[in-house]
Amino acid sequence: xxxxxxxxxxxxxxxxxxxxxxxxxxxxxxxxxxxxxxxxxxxxxxxxxxxxxxxxxxxxxxxxxxxxxxxxxxxxxxxxxxxxxxxxxxxxxxxxxxxxxxxxxxxxxxxxxxxxxxxxxxxxxxxxxxxxxxxxxxxxxxxxxxxxxxxxxxxxxxxxxxxxxxxxxxxxxxxxxxxxxxxxxxxxxxxxxxxxxxxxxxxxxxxxxxxxxxxxxxxxxxxxxxxxxxxxxxxxxxxxxxxxxxxxxxxxxxxxxxxxxxxxxxxxxxxxxxxxxxxxxxxxxxxxxxxxxxxxxxxxxxxxxxxxxxxxxxx
Numbered sequence: 484x485x486x487x488x489x490x491x492x493x494x495x496x497x498x499x500x501x502x503x504x505x506x507x508x509x510x511x512x513x514x515x516x517x518x519x520x521x522x523x524x525x526x527x528x529x530x531x532x533x534x535x536x537x538x539x540x541x542x543x544x545x546x547x548x549x550x551x552x553x554x555x556x557x558x559x560x561x562x563x564x565x566x567x568x569x570x571x572x573x574x575x576x577x578x579x580x581x582x583x584x585x586x587x588x589x590x591x592x593x594x595x596x597x598x599x600x601x602x603x604x605x606x607x608x609x610x611x612x613x614x615x616x617x618x619x620x621x622x623x624x625x626x627x628x629x630x631x632x633x634x635x636x637x638x639x640x641x642x643x644x645x646x647x648x649x650x651x652x653x654x655x656x657x658x659x660x661x662x663x664x665x666x667x668x669x670x671x672x673x674x675x676x677x678x679x680x681x682x683x684x685x686x687x688x689x690x691x692x693x694x695x696x697x698x699x700x701x702x703x704x705x706x707x708x709x710x711x712x713x714x715x716x717x718x719x720x721x722x723x724x725x726x727x728x729x730x731x732x733x734x735x736x737x738x739x740x741x742x743x744x745x746x747x748x749x750x751x752x753x754x755x756x757x758x759x760x761x762x763x764x765x766x767x768x769x770x771x772x773x774x775x776x777x778x779x780x781x782x783x784x785x786x787x788x789x790x791x792x793x794x795x796x797x798x
Contacts (some may be wrong), residue, residue, distance in 0.1 A: 489620060491618055491619075493616040493618060493624055495614065496558060498616050506556060506558055507531075507541065508530075511530055511541055515688060517612070519675030520612065520675075521612075521675075522676060522678060523546075523675065523676055524546040524686070525543045525688070526546055526688050528542040528543055529541075534571060534575035534576070535571070537568055537571060539554075539575075539576070540555050541553070541556075546676075547664070547687070551577060551579055552578060552581075552582065554582045555582070556614075557584070560586055560588070561587070561588050561589050561611075562592075565583065565585075566583075566595060581610070584613075584628075585612075585613065585614070588631045588632065592611070593631060596610075596632040597632055600634045609634070611630070612630050612631065613628075650681075652763065653681030654681060655763055656681050656682055656700075657681040659679070659770060659773075661679030662774060663679075663698065663777060664677070666774075667781070671782060673781070673782065673785070674688070683699055683700040684697055684699035686711075689788070689792060693713060693715075693719075693720075694712060694713075695710070696708070696709070697709050700762065701758065706758065706762075708757055708777055709756035709784075710754070710784055712755075713751065713752035717750075717751040723753075724746055724753035724755075727755065728744055734788075734791075738783060738784075742756060742757055743757065757784075
């Protein structure tokens, strides 16, 4: 008879003794795992960010939608104090995505988050996420993010249709990028994002703060796939761009094509991009070809640049 191991749930404090010093730091380093659970590409903007006399645990960005994300966590059951802080931080950062992570979510707080999802505008989303750690017999521990509260897509779709006029062009963008991110997620494990947006671009995490991959419809009926360098400091961005440019021949030989090297001296960030002709007005066969081209190039960009981005991860 086959023997099975015994699954045991561990006390979170046995893994992360201190909430701020251990868990918040760990979560910042593993933010992509939380993003996959929520269906977003998340990138940390700051830790312990000040809001008046209080400090938000994590301030992040939803790269695909360009939305502000706040994350408040606790290694205990939810309490009124953290609910108050959550709303304070949401207002302070004008957040669109509000995430409360805890060991367990009390029923009254689940009801409060559900009420907020029903009564806030369609662009504001509240999530209540339980973090769990398990092991089987003497195995290494494994963690799990389990959403307990999340927006009701059906309700919000109805409200959005009643309150927001989405143009045919915006819907065409959404459909194009929905198919693109679905293939990148399901076939290539490139992203955890799940929802296309009604906009002409979509940005993906590189896994390294300050570096993004973006697919976009550019001016002049062109499609662009790029590595965008955007740390908070413009001088840092230009210095990194210049260092990459010194390796131009090596990088282009490895990629197999020439790039457009756009330092963008009048902007904070810099861009290394490849273009092709194409527009949203193309027929479906051409759009399918544009999507396939975009996927091929963004995957190749990641392969070529990931080993080089590691050098800058601690800057």
